[in-house]
Amino acid sequence: MFRLCLPLLATLLAIPGFAGHDAFRGVESSDNVNSRYTVERVDLTGYQSTSVSRSIRQRLNSMIGRNLDSTALDRIARRIQEELRVDEVHIRIGKGTRPQQVAVQLEIQHRKKAVDFNLSRLGYLSSEGWTGGAGIGVEFSGNRATMSVISDADTLTERASGFQGTFERTHLTRDSRFGVRVGYGALSEQWNQESLAAFATSSSVVRYGFRQYVEPEFLVAITPELQFTVGASLEHLENVEAPAERTLASNALTTSLRYKSRFEGTEALTQDLDALYTMRMATRGLGSDFVYTRHSATVAYAMHHLGQTVRLRWIAGLVNGNAPMYDRFALGNSTTLRGWNKFALAPLGGSRIVHGSVEYRYRMLEAFYDVGAIWDRDPVTRTVTDSGTKHSIGVGIRKDALQLAVAFPLKNGRMDPVFLAGVNF
Numbered sequence: 001m002f003r004l005c006l007p008l009l010a011t012l013l014a015i016p017g018f019a020g021h022d023a024f025r026g027v028e029s030s031d032n033v034n035s036r037y038t039v040e041r042v043d044l045t046g047y048q049s050t051s052v053s054r055s056i057r058q059r060l061n062s063m064i065g066r067n068l069d070s071t072a073l074d075r076i077a078r079r080i081q082e083e084l085r086v087d088e089v090h091i092r093i094g095k096g097t098r099p100q101q102v103a104v105q106l107e108i109q110h111r112k113k114a115v116d117f118n119l120s121r122l123g124y125l126s127s128e129g130w131t132g133g134a135g136i137g138v139e140f141s142g143n144r145a146t147m148s149v150i151s152d153a154d155t156l157t158e159r160a161s162g163f164q165g166t167f168e169r170t171h172l173t174r175d176s177r178f179g180v181r182v183g184y185g186a187l188s189e190q191w192n193q194e195s196l197a198a199f200a201t202s203s204s205v206v207r208y209g210f211r212q213y214v215e216p217e218f219l220v221a222i223t224p225e226l227q228f229t230v231g232a233s234l235e236h237l238e239n240v241e242a243p244a245e246r247t248l249a250s251n252a253l254t255t256s257l258r259y260k261s262r263f264e265g266t267e268a269l270t271q272d273l274d275a276l277y278t279m280r281m282a283t284r285g286l287g288s289d290f291v292y293t294r295h296s297a298t299v300a301y302a303m304h305h306l307g308q309t310v311r312l313r314w315i316a317g318l319v320n321g322n323a324p325m326y327d328r329f330a331l332g333n334s335t336t337l338r339g340w341n342k343f344a345l346a347p348l349g350g351s352r353i354v355h356g357s358v359e360y361r362y363r364m365l366e367a368f369y370d371v372g373a374i375w376d377r378d379p380v381t382r383t384v385t386d387s388g389t390k391h392s393i394g395v396g397i398r399k400d401a402l403q404l405a406v407a408f409p410l411k412n413g414r415m416d417p418v419f420l421a422g423v424n425f
Contacts, residue, residue, distance in 0.1 A: 005014075010144070013406050022072075022090070025418070027273070033266050034343050035067050035068055035069065035070070036067065036100070037067065037096075037100055037101060037102040038065065038066065038067060038068070038096075038100060038101050038102070039063050039064050039065065039066060039067075039068055039101070039102060039103075039104055040064070040096035040097065040098065040101040040102060041064060041096070041101050041103050041104070042060045042061070042063060042064060042103075042104045042105075042106070042107070043103070043104070043105045044060075044105075044108060045105055045106070045107050049284045051263070052080055052083060052084065053083060053224055053225070053262060055234060055261065055263060055264050056076060056080060056083065057081055057361070058264075059076055059264060061099050062107075064103070065375050068104070070091075073091050073104065073106075074091070074167075074201075074283070076106075077089040077091055080106065080108065084108065087109045088108075088109045088110055089106055089108055089109070090105070090106070090107040090109070091104065091105075091106055091107075092104070092105040092106075092107060093105075095234040102119060110421065112141055114138060114140065115136065115137070115138050115139075116136070116137050117134075117135075117136050117137075118134070118136075118137065119133075119134050119396075119423055120133040120134060120135055120148055120150070120424060121133045121152070121422070121423065121424045122134075122422055122423045122424070123229045123334060123403075123420070123421060123422020123423065123424075124419075124421050125152065125154060125333065125334055125341075125343075125418065125419075125420050125422075126419045126420075127199070127332075127342075127418050128154060128333065128342075129153055129411075130151070130153070131146055131151065131152050131153050131154040131334075131422070132150070132151055132152075133149065133150035133151070133152065134149060135147055135149065135164075136148075138339075141367065142169060142236045143167065143168070143169045143197075143198050144166075144167075144168050144169075145165070145166065145167045145168075146165060146166045147163070147164075147165045148163070148164050148165070149162070149163055149164075150162065150163075150164060150187075153334065154334050155330070156325070156326055156330055156349075157191075157192070157195055157328070157330050157342065157343070157346075157347070157348065157349045158162070158185040158189045158190060158191055158192075158195070158325060158326075159188055159189070159190040159191075159192075160188075160211070161187060161188050161190065162186050162187035163185065163186050163187075164183070164184070164185040164187075164190050164219060165183070165184045165185070166181060166182065166183045166184070166365060167181070167182045168180065168181040169180070174276070177220060177221040177222075178218070178219065178220055178221075179218075179219040180216070180217065180218055180219045181202060181216075181219065181229075181231075182212050182214070182215065182216045182217070182220065183213070183214070183215040183216075183217075184213070184215075185211070185212065185213050186210075186211075186212045187210070187211045187212075188209065188210055188211075188212065189208060189209055189211060189325075191207065192206045192347070193341050194343035194344070194347040195347045195348060197347070198347040198348045199241075199348070202348060202378075203219050203378065204240065204322050204378055205322075205325065205328075205348050206237075206239060206248065206324065206325075206402065207239075207240055207241055207325075208237040208238050208239055208240060208248070208324070208325070209238045210237070210238035210239040211235060211236070211237050211238070212235070212236045212237045213233060213234060213235040213236070214231045214372055215231060215232065215234070216231050216232055217229050217230070217231030217254070218230055218231060221351060222251055225259055225260060225261040226255075226257070226258070226259050227238060227258045227260075228254065228255075228256070228257050228258075228261075229254070229257075229258075230253075230254070230255045231253075231254045231255075232251070232252065232253055232254060232286075233250075233252045233254050233280060234249075234251050234253070235249065235250040235251065235252075235324070235326075236249060236250075237249075237324060239262050248289045248290070248324075249287055249288055249289050249290075250282055250288055250289065250290045250324050250327075251282060251283035251286040251287055251288040252280040252281055252286065252294075253280070253281045253282075253286070253312070254279070254280050255278070255279050256277060256278040256279070257276075257277050258274075258275065258276045258277075259263045259273070259274070259275045259276075260272075260273070260274045260424050261273055261276075262320075266307055269303070269304070269305045270303075270304045270305075271301070271302065271303050271304070272300075272301070272302040272303075272304075273299075273300075273301050274275055274298075274299075275297075275298070275299045275300075276297070276298045276301045276319045276346065277295075277296070277297045277298075278291070278293040278294075278295075278296050278297075279293070279295050279296075280292065281293045281294075281329060282321075282323075289325055290321070290322055290323060291321050291322065292319055292320060292321030292322055292323040292327070293319070293320045293321060294317070294318070294319045294323055294327050295317065295318045296315070296316070296317040296318075296329075297315070297316050297317070298313070298314070299313070299314045300312070300313045300314075301313075305319060306371050307362060308360070308361065308362050309359075309360070309361040309362075310358075310359070310360055310361075311357075311358070311359040311360075311361070312356075312357070312359075313355075313356065313357045313359075314355070315336065315353065315354070315355040315356075315372075316353065316354050316355075317329045317352065318329075318351070318352055319351035319352070320351075323351070325348070325349060328348065328349030328350060328351060329349055329350050329351070329352070329353040329374060330342050330350075330374075330405025331345055331347070331350075331353060331355060331372050331373075331387070331390075332345050332421065334420055336355050336357070336370065336372060337355065337370050337372045337390055337409070338368065338369075338370055338392055338394055338395060338405070338407035338420065339370075339391055339392040339393075339407030339408050339409035339416075339417070339418045339420070340392060340409045340418075342388055345374055345387045345390065346374045346375075346376065346385075346387055348376070349374075349376075350374035350375055350376040351375075351376050351377055352374065352375045352376065353372070353373070353374050354373050355370070355371070355372030355373075356370070356371050356372065356393055357369065357370045357371075363396065364397050364398060364399050365395075365396075365397060366393045366395065366396050366397070366405070367393075367394070367396075367397050368393065368407075369391070369392070369393050369395050369398075370391065370392045370393075370407075370422060371389065371390070371392075372374075372389070372390060373387055373388060373389045373390065374385070374387045375387060390407045390409070390410075391409075391410040392407055392408060392410060393407070393408050393410065394406060394407035394408060394420075396420070401423050401424045402422075403420065403421065403422055403423075404420070405419075405420045405421075406418070406419050406420070407419075407420060
């Protein structure tokens, strides 16, 4: 909730000795009257460790020297609330040091909610079935712990079902540029019939039935928009194909670099850019039974203007060496090559991937186009299998986190519809 707080009416200024009591003493309560005043300064208070994004600070600084715009202040307050995940941002307006000038104060109140429940993902894809996950989050002393139960048939080639949890202290700000995160998971893997048939003919890919991992990470905010992480991924896999070697280790060094920012032009135009590069490197020196290097890059751009949104997304990935199945790439799910069956494209995933998508949204309506290719180079036989370049189109309805859509894979001049429905997809 946002309130334009005018602590004292202009008539109260007539009370003797009151006018000089505080810098944020009241002005006239009418927004029309307030618009006559010039903004002298804008202050953020109430949350000492907070560092809002550069775009918000630029927007606040641009108000100085201009007439007071209450509507614009409300929009900025909402942006701050969303960005910092705080309860409220109160706008207080007081007299400036000169006549016909006002001082604006945005008082930030931090979230005091200690426990929250969330439906992390719930959806249905007619070519895959159901995917779901639910969890609980607890905040205490600047830390956050999450625990969730999932059954995910969408992200990877296998269905991963079990428990995941994280502990993190990652509220990176101008005053605190460092953070830590530790992830843990215990997952049981189930395989599609197409994948099981492909395992029988593969000379390098290992099938496992249970996976357990611990992933510690250290985070550094180089700038408010640029974040670097370094850590490790320690995985233990149940090898169901070799009883004498029931447990395999897949231990890797991990690193990532992410740039995320919002650019604002006019009041009605905003642009978002999110670029992420990750690398995982597993070696014998880390006690790993798998030796490989995995690179992936994702760039997402969105432009919002008067109820319309255009989204562009590009993905590329490369694996050198023999990676376990969870680190191989998949195409043909709820976010990539929508409408295609990932088991028909690559039942054991791939070691190379390229994908691009374009989406257009107008209010609740959306349309999208996907193009991509996935291929594999067997590290033992050196043979290459290629899916070829695939295309798909689709239309749907999206309201906040809820999506209903139908996608059409374009193949041999015909289109077989695939239905998607879900929350947080």
